[in-house]
Amino acid sequence: MKDVSRRTILKSGAAATALSFLPRHAFAQGSETETHGISSFGEMKLGPDFKHFDYVNPAAPKGGTLVLQIRQAGGNQNFDTFNTLNIYVLRGDGAAGMGSTFDTLLVGSGDEPNTMYGLVAKSVRISDDKLTYRFILRPEARFHDGSKLTARDAAFSLMILKEKGHPVYRSILAQMTSAEAEGDNVLHVQLSPQRSRDLHLVVASMPIFSERYWQGKDFEASTLEAPLGSGPYKVSRFEQGRYIEFERVADYWAKDLPVNVGQNNFDRVRYEYYRDRTVAFEAFKSGSINYHEEFTSRIWATNYDFPALKDGRVKREELPNDSPAPIQGWYFNTRREAFKDPRIREAIGLAFDFEWTNANIMFGAYRRTTSYFENSDMKAMGLPSPEEIALLEPFRAQLPAAVFAEPYTPPVSDGSGQDRQLLRRADELLRQAGCKREGGTLKLPNGQPLTIEFIDFQNSLQPHTQPFQANLKRLGIEARSRIVDAAQYQQRMNDYDFDMTTRALVGTTTPGDDLRAVYASEAAKTPGTRNIAGIAHPAVDALVEKIGNAKTREELNIASRALDRVLRAGHYWVPMWFKASDWIAYWDEFSRPQTKPRFSSGAPGTWWYDAEKAKRIGRG
Numbered sequence: 373m374k375d376v377s378r379r380t381i382l383k384s385g386a387a388a389t390a391l392s393f394l395p396r397h398a399f400a401q402g403s404e405t406e407t408h409g410i411s412s413f414g415e416m417k418l419g420p421d422f423k424h425f426d427y428v429n430p431a432a433p434k435g436g437t438l439v440l441q442i443r444q445a446g447g448n449q450n451f452d453t454f455n456t457l458n459i460y461v462l463r464g465d466g467a468a469g470m471g472s473t474f475d476t477l478l479v480g481s482g483d484e485p486n487t488m489y490g491l492v493a494k495s496v497r498i499s500d501d502k503l504t505y506r507f508i509l510r511p512e513a514r515f516h517d518g519s520k521l522t523a524r525d526a527a528f529s530l531m532i533l534k535e536k537g538h539p540v541y542r543s544i545l546a547q548m549t550s551a552e553a554e555g556d557n558v559l560h561v562q563l564s565p566q567r568s569r570d571l572h573l574v575v576a577s578m579p580i581f582s583e584r585y586w587q588g589k590d591f592e593a594s595t596l597e598a599p600l601g602s603g604p605y606k607v608s609r610f611e612q613g614r615y616i617e618f619e620r621v622a623d624y625w626a627k628d629l630p631v632n633v634g635q636n637n638f639d640r641v642r643y644e645y646y647r648d649r650t651v652a653f654e655a656f657k658s659g660s661i662n663y664h665e666e667f668t669s670r671i672w673a674t675n676y677d678f679p680a681l682k683d684g685r686v687k688r689e690e691l692p693n694d695s696p697a698p699i700q701g702w703y704f705n706t707r708r709e710a711f712k713d714p715r716i717r718e719a720i721g722l723a724f725d726f727e728w729t730n731a732n733i734m735f736g737a738y739r740r741t742t743s744y745f746e747n748s749d750m751k752a753m754g755l756p757s758p759e760e761i762a763l764l765e766p767f768r769a770q771l772p773a774a775v776f777a778e779p780y781t782p783p784v785s786d787g788s789g790q791d792r793q794l795l796r797r798a799d800e801l802l803r804q805a806g807c808k809r810e811g812g813t814l815k816l817p818n819g820q821p822l823t824i825e826f827i828d829f830q831n832s833l834q835p836h837t838q839p840f841q842a843n844l845k846r847l848g849i850e851a852r853s854r855i856v857d858a859a860q861y862q863q864r865m866n867d868y869d870f871d872m873t874t875r876a877l878v879g880t881t882t883p884g885d886d887l888r889a890v891y892a893s894e895a896a897k898t899p900g901t902r903n904i905a906g907i908a909h910p911a912v913d914a915l916v917e918k919i920g921n922a923k924t925r926e927e928l929n930i931a932s933r934a935l936d937r938v939l940r941a942g943h944y945w946v947p948m949w950f951k952a953s954d955w956i957a958y959w960d961e962f963s964r965p966q967t968k969p970r971f972s973s974g975a976p977g978t979w980w981y982d983a984e985k986a987k988r989i990g991r992g
Contacts, residue, residue, distance in 0.1 A: 403500055404497040404499055405497065406495050409478065409489040410478070410496060410498075410572065411487040412569070412573070412882055412925075413486060413928075417483060417487065425631070425634070427483060427974055427978060428633060428634025428978050429964075432978075433637070433980055433981070433983075434620065434639060435639050435981045436980070437638060437641070437981070438638040438642070438979075439642045439661045440642075440643060440661060440662075440976070441645070441661065442469075443665055446540070447466055447540065448464055448465060448466040448862070448900075449467070450466065450859070450862050451829070452645060452647045452830070453857075453859060454467035454613060454616065455594060455612055455859070457470055457597065457599065458470075458599060460537050460538055461538050461592045462538050462592070463593065464594035465858065465859055467643075468645075469605070469643050470607075471603075472636075472641070473606050473607065474603045475492050475521070475580055475626065476577050477490075477492050477575070477576040477578075478493055478573075479577075481969075483971070485971055486881070486882040488576055490510075490631070491629065491631050491632075492507075492509055492510060492513050492521065492526070492626075494509070494510045495508045496576075504563075506554070506558055506559065507558070507559040508557060508558060509521070509556070509557045510557075513602065514602060515582050515600050515601065516606050519584065521580060521582075522553065523555065523557060523558055524556075525580055525582055526551070526553070527552050528586070529578060529580045530575060532591055534546070536591050536592050538900060539898050539899065540889045540901060543888050543889045543894070544571075544574050544886065545575070545578075547566055547567045547568065548563055548575060568884060568885050568917065568921055569920050569921045570882070570885050571885055574886075579601075581600075585599060586599070596612065603621075603624075604620060604621055604627065605619065605621060606621055614645055617640055617643075620636060620640070634965070635977060637978075637980035637981070638981060647857075649671075653675065657686075659991065662959040662962075663958045663959075663976050665956050666957060667955075668832060669734040669735050669737040669738065670734070670735065672735075672737070676957065680959070681957075684960065685991075686957060686958070686959055689955075690953045690955055690956075691968070691975065693973060694970065694971060695880075696747050696879030698876040698877060698879055699879060700876035700947075700949070701874070701945035702724075702837075702873070703875050703945045704717050704905055704943075704946075705868060705872065705873075706906040706907070707868055707906040708871060710816055710822055710824075711871070714772070714943045716816075718943040719797075720844065721943060722794045722797055722798040722801075723794075723795065723844045723846075723847060724946050725788070725790065725843065726740045726785065726949065727784060727786075728788065728839065729840075733835050737951060740949055742779075742781045742947060743779070744935070745879070745936050746879070746950055747950065747952050748879065748881065750883070750933060752779040752937045755777065755778060756933070756937060759930045763914075763930070763934045764938070766914075767910060770909070770911060774941045775937050779937050780940040780941050781940075790842075795846060802847065805817070807822065812848055813848050814848030821850060822848070822849045823851070823852075824841075824852075824872055825872070826853045826854070826874075827853075827855075827864065827870045827871070828853065828854075828873065828874055829855065829857065829858045829861035834853060837853060838853075870904075872946075875904060876948075877890060881971060883919055883932060884919060885920055887916045887935075890903055891907050891916055892907075892916050893912070893913050896908040905944040907939070907944055909938065909942070911938050912938055912939070915931055915934055919932055954975070956973070958975075958976075959989065960988075962981060
């Protein structure tokens with residue numbers, strides 16, 4: 373499960389970044405500096421005259437259909453169903469792919485984790501104090517109906533997202549004080565002096581709506597009418613909750629811009645919805661889906677023996693991925709009285725035997741996640757550095773002593789599935805927290821039995837969860853699973869109505885404003901945010917702000933490591949597992965560039981339909 377939309381907050385892995393140093397390609401104009409792009413740290417790789425990104429094929433042909441399942445979700449999107457085409461508000465379950473129907477001011481590069489280049493905006497003028505940004509829009513920008521896209525549309529979009537958008541957008545745009553049009557082609561954005569380092573890059577990555585289209589309409593309402601967009605695709609047809617198909621806009625106004633050359637190559641992109649992974653895999657085997665990303669080790673190890681793969685019509689690969697690992701685990705809802713004591717949370721975590729699970733269920737394919745910044749330089753290791761201690765020291769009285777020692781790492785079990793030593797340690801922690809066992813039932817200090825309901829909308833993790841629950845029962849904890857339909861699950865997440873749930877948030881190379889919606893105290897009390905654990909701690913808030921305002925990569929790494937220590941010591945989750953690669957399989961009707969983006973596999977965004985290959989396998 374992934375929980376962020378690539379065309380919104382983490383666009384191409386490069387949103388949630390910001391400008392600390394201007395590139396040498398910029399030039400000064402009065403008290404402003406004008407540049408063709410913006411970067412968090414240091415220079416940009418590409419100059420103002422670049423022709424295309426290095427990881428695309430500029431001569432890639434257009435054509436064919438890409439059929440897949442939703443792979444990432446943001447806003448109100450749901451992995452299992454949809455009932456609205458407005459994905460930028462809290463209400464409803466948003467459809468997959470809608471981000472591709474909207475353009476943004478700038479767009480990120482897959483080679484640079486913290487750089488964006490011009491799309492709707494051809495350049496940006498930045499004040500010396502970095503509080504005023506004037507985006508110079510391209511006069512040729514158009515919506516799908518042919519109407520001109522102006523600065524008024526961009527200003528309207530930013531302000532309505534700030535005021536009525538999904539809580540995630542309201543949170544990250546809180547320090548944008550205003551967005552106004554100065555004529556058709558100049559968007560004036562003013563930021564608060566308290567702005568975070570990357571706020572202007574978040575602003576640049578927001579979707580642009582048509583102000584005229586939304587006049588007289590309720591922006592917060594669910595709708596099955598596709599809102600007017602300006603992006604490379606538009607909605608073609610759909611059946612609510614079953615599929616949605618997009619068609620490439622043949623006369624897309626920005627198709628020849630350097631940031632788009634060699635991309636958006638498929639004539640049609642179709643997302644199929646399946647609530648059962650087994651059914652979805654059968655659809656892939658039959659060819660109804662032609663691109664598939666595998667997330668289940670058992671299927672990867674045992675089920676890829678069907679005829680189309682054996683005879684070469686289907687290919688499968690493991691592609692390296694250098695991005696930070698997804699932050700995946702069973703998250704506690706610390707708003708519940710039962711989970712307020714970190715000793716209880718730590719004890720529950722000791723009942724999960726990763727070593728047994730990895731060997732017996734996951735074919736040894738994974739490594740244990742230990743950090744909130746796994747597979748990156750931001751992961752805390754060893755004793756805290758003097759620089760980390762300086763950030764943590766003001767909160768020493770409010771933090772456990774463990775924060776100032778080696779970061780918490782889940783202990784390695786004996787692999788038996790019920791390590792008695794770890795279960796004894798869990799029992800000790802529960803007793804220290806004031807719990808008592810009566811007749812085989814563990815009771816909280818208030819005398820109530822400790823019960824845990826694990827909620828999910830799919831049963832794919834039940835083989836991993838059930839042995840975990842069996843160990844909890846050995847501790848006297850009643851643990852059970854509840855699988856609900858996708859819409860109910862989303863509503864319960866929005867309302868924080870759960871005990872424990874599984875969530876995987878996409879890791880980012882340059883965290884910033886996005887962390888507020890995941891870890892900050894304000895998000896903990898705001899319905900619909902990604903702070904499902906209910907984390908509310910002054911040290912976390914301060915470190916999130918420090919990360920968001922870091923001026924150098926080293927400052928960012930230091931603050932992230934300090935935050936990692938605090939979160940790990942807080943035991944807000946039972947961390948799961950990760951691997952530094954992607955498992956993909958596809959029908960052999962695609963071709964792709966020789967070079968992949970540095971921070972992603974490039975699949976399938978930089979690929980294209982190959983008619984000759986399709987003909988050879990009987991699908992042309």
